Amino acid sequence: MSADYAELSRRLADLTALEEVVGILSWDQEIVMPSGAAQARGRQLSTVQVVAHERLTDPRLAALLAGLQQDATLDATQTANVREARRDVQKATCVPSDLVRALGETAVRGHEVWVQARKNKNFSAFAPVLAELVDLAKQRAAAIAPDQPAYDVLLDDYEPGMTMARLDPVFARLKEVLLPLIARVRAAERGPDLAWLTQHVPAETQRQVGERIVRAMGYDFTRGRLDTSVHPFCGGAGPTDVRITTRYNEDAFLGSLTGMIHETGHALYEQGRDLSLADQPVSRPRSMGIHESQSLLWEKQVAHGEPFWRAHYPKLQESYGFLRNKPLAEFLLGVNDVNPNNFIRVAADELTYPLHVILRYEIERELLSGRLDVRDLPAAWNERMRGYLGITPPDDAVGVLQDVHWSGGAFGYFPCYTLGALYAAQFYQAAVMQHPEIPEKLALGEVEPLLGWLRTHVHQIGSRLETDALVTAATGRPLDPEPFLRYATAKFTRLYRL
């Protein structure tokens, strides 16, 4: 290894350690921090972030990277590491620090204003700060890549390489298939009574059941924890400290359980990273879309399917008495229940979720291009809601104000949710193609052939490959909506006898 590459590795390892520290401080803040410490925690976090930013923009780091980019002696992993670090450095360097500070401060204020505005169902109170956030996001995009559309630059933050030109046909195809499918589900005769979904289950019972399933999925508790939080997440500090959280709704046990499975999918990705490179960017999860593919693969492809529940349903029946006389087929109908009359994205089912995302995508790109004014957002939102789902939100709290993302200036994130669903179907179908025994193993409670495939094709790859190369190496094709559409059409046609 050259002296320059060794120095680069040391500097990147320090940056990774500082990111991990931010991970612990953030987890602590959500889970255990006393309320009176909020102000001090803000100072601690910003101090570490400023240190990290100074190190990331240190001219010596840029010089090392420029030199190493020309170095033909680097192997593929080293080359990828240099590429990933260069992307970080470039974005950090070209955004002026005044703009970084303005973004941070406006995001904090935006969040506070949004909380109140949502409480009061009053979008107009949120509109002025949202307009500022849109403007700052445009400025930031222009600083990074003045010759590209702003929204493409923002998409790249979460899904490197993704553009509107690539998303448009994919989302068009989703609409083409899903809209008529949803209409058929809506017209179908409803299945059996699903009142058992709201049976009361104490939180502690749910925790025990959930922990057993999380463990059976391969989550390693010696390198993680399971805690309770208002908003479930997967956080922590690198692959040896992957902490998941959940919330227990005592009148909706299924949501808590699938939520835990979802976070476990994220956690398996993190725990599966290449430990020998854990302190280098090249071992990082590829993108937000690929991350979401791992949570959704386990939550939807696996834990909404029959094989998984063949293994776990009998024990669930033991734990939850009201399921004892309920056949597996009926339980699966409940798990896969579709409700198009739902305004809320986070509560949406597998079929309507992509339309919630497409609605936001279309609005975001128009906001960033200037075609849509912030003041006209509620009207644009409600009009699309009627167009896609045939429903009109009764107020802005369950409409345009429902999501936290924009209040923090995060534009371009929403598409990752649906990219995740598409990648999940691609990965799962490819894995089953290569290991046809996966469903029968899942039915025996064995995750191994599936988890091993994900370890090899996704987790261990990290960021060695860019997204298209990773997905192509794993599935034979880059991003492709057809596997998801085939899966959804077949499943819901069968379940709802369409």
Add this chain to the structure above:
Amino acid sequence: MSADYAELSRRLADLTALEEVVGILSWDQEIVMPSGAAQARGRQLSTVQVVAHERLTDPRLAALLAGLQQDATLDATQTANVREARRDVQKATCVPSDLVRALGETAVRGHEVWVQARKNKNFSAFAPVLAELVDLAKQRAAAIAPDQPAYDVLLDDYEPGMTMARLDPVFARLKEVLLPLIARVRAAERGPDLAWLTQHVPAETQRQVGERIVRAMGYDFTRGRLDTSVHPFCGGAGPTDVRITTRYNEDAFLGSLTGMIHETGHALYEQGRDLSLADQPVSRPRSMGIHESQSLLWEKQVAHGEPFWRAHYPKLQESYGFLRNKPLAEFLLGVNDVNPNNFIRVAADELTYPLHVILRYEIERELLSGRLDVRDLPAAWNERMRGYLGITPPDDAVGVLQDVHWSGGAFGYFPCYTLGALYAAQFYQAAVMQHPEIPEKLALGEVEPLLGWLRTHVHQIGSRLETDALVTAATGRPLDPEPFLRYATAKFTRLYRL
């Protein structure tokens, strides 16, 4: 405020934030971190510590401090802040980074070797690394103040301004009074049966009882937490995030309870700091000895006394059935039980504890001066144990290997425990002199006149005053062993009818 002082404050605030981050990472490591994350945590901690060290030794900081030391426009608080920061900078600057690294690495190795050596009751396995640690401590002392005895320099780390010349007469006086007092207690007729001290009490019951008492002492749970750990401590991140821990021995409820009260004493000091200066060195607790005075004031002066238990004993009797027929006087005999036949410092009572400390002090100063060779430690230890307490440890695990301190290279800390006991008696007697109603208020469960006095005379002072000035302002005299000796003689003469 001058521009230079404002810049100094900003730099010191960043350093405080980094120290607080270390506090959270350390708490997390002890309390919630998954075991597999140990290696990553080591990297995270050392990265933050290196950043802090770089900032502390930044020549710009030293230049600011040098300029401000001449600045006659600073007020008393600002002058004290400059003085405290200068002490930190000087110690950090004059120790070469190679030596810092060697100290850190040897301390980690020393701890590992010590754990094994203690397990195997084999001092000779520990001797070589201990010799290295002594040598490194000497080198460090020489780097800081080449013209002072090494041990004085090390004492100053924990108790600024303390020297052997000041400690010697104090410790001589303690021996003069305590040795005959212990002999009389040993010869006295034993009190009633104390088997109830080992009654089984479930951990959860102990937690509830302890939490009630901790709360009644004025501990603010919105700025702190109470958790369980193997070794109880008070940690966290600044005055708004003060976290205490305890352990519950189900067959020794009293030790758990007084341990919680002890840590709460530390915590009240931290929570009582001047919040308007929380990010500056001048608000820091004065020294380890003063810190220990706050824990021991509550544990011994208050919670080993009758007034406190007049308020809390009835509720304790309700919670612990086996106390219902036990009169308060008998309970207090149990609380104040003296056992000179005890080898272990952390289990020692109020009377013998100072002799455990003096033994270590005498050994440490001889080690550092070179008069005592590491190989001769067990013999020196056991000889002094016989001289002071008349007992001989059966093996080194309960003798020279019992404490963790030396394994991490911490020489000079032990005296702080006894300085704390002496200051505690000085403070408590001064407080009662100024507020004679304190005992009767404690008997009503009211901590306020006492806590208010501590807030004013100790907690809010922080490091505005140096130790002697603080103690003199509060009690009319600097360090003085007589209040402790008067208190101990009177109490144990009465309890044991000597």
